[in-house]
Amino acid sequence: MRNIQASTRENRIAERLIPFFREWGFTWLPHLHQFRQSTERGFTCVILSVSDYGDSSLLEAHLGIRIDDVENIAFPFTNGLPGFQPDSMTLATPLARLFGQAFERFEVSDENSADEAVAAIRAQLQEKGLKFLRRYSSLEHMDALFNETPEEPLRLAHNQANRCFRAAVLARLLPRRDFESLAETYGRHLREELRVPAATLEKYLRLISFLQHYSQN
Incomplete structure (x- = not known):
C-alpha cells in the first residue's frame, strides 16, 4: 500500500x-x-x-x-x-x-x-x-526519434528492449523501406548486446513475423 x-x-x-x-x-x-x-x-x-x-x-x-497504433501492435x-x-x-x-x-x-x-x-x-x-x-505525438517524428540511430541506445528510453519492439513497429507503420534491415539490427541488439532472455527474443521474432505480413488496409 x-x-x-x-x-x-x-x-x-x-x-x-x-x-x-x-x-x-x-x-x-x-x-x-x-x-x-x-x-x-x-x-x-x-x-x-x-x-x-x-x-x-x-x-x-x-x-x-x-x-x-504502435501500442495495439507492440504491447x-x-x-x-x-x-x-x-x-x-x-x-x-x-x-x-x-x-x-x-x-x-x-x-x-x-x-x-x-x-x-x-x-x-x-x-x-x-x-x-x-x-x-x-x-x-506524431508517428513520423516518433519514428525518427526511435530509428535515426538503430545501432545506438535511445537515451530517452527507460527500457532498451522495449525500444527495439516499438522501433520495429514504427518502421512498419510508416512504412519504411529499410524495415527489414532495422528489424535485423534490433534483433541482433537484443541477442548480442542486451542479451535478453530466450522468451523475450522469441516474442520479438514473432512480432517481426507478424509485421512482415501486416497490412493497414
Whole structure:
C-alpha cells in the first residue's frame, strides 16, 4: 500500500499544478498519478512520481506519449500486464533528460519547497516539455526519434528492449523501406548486446513475423 503521507503530498502538488495544466488541455488522473491530454493518435501525459522519505518526499516528473497504433501492435508481444495495455506508452522519459540530466528529484518537505518544485516543473514544461509532447505525438517524428540511430541506445528510453519492439513497429507503420534491415539490427541488439532472455527474443521474432505480413488496409 502506498504511504498515505506521500499520497497526500502528491495531491497537494497536483492541486498546485491543475490550473497550469488545465490551460493546456490536460486532466488530472489521480489513480494514474498523471496529467493527461488526448491526441489524434493516443495521448500525452506528465506523470508525477512521489517517494516518501520520513518527513519529506522526493518528486520527479516524467513525460509520456502513447501512439495507439504502435501500442495495439507492440504491447501484446512485450512482458506488460494485459490490463495495463490501454494506458501503456510508446515512450516515457524523465523530464530532466530534455535538459541533459539523467534525473532530477525535488525534495518536498513543506509548503515553500512544494511551491519551488512546482515552479521549476512548470518552467521546464514551458521551455521544452510541452513542445516535446506535441512534436513526438506524431508517428513520423516518433519514428525518427526511435530509428535515426538503430545501432545506438535511445537515451530517452527507460527500457532498451522495449525500444527495439516499438522501433520495429514504427518502421512498419510508416512504412519504411529499410524495415527489414532495422528489424535485423534490433534483433541482433537484443541477442548480442542486451542479451535478453530466450522468451523475450522469441516474442520479438514473432512480432517481426507478424509485421512482415501486416497490412493497414
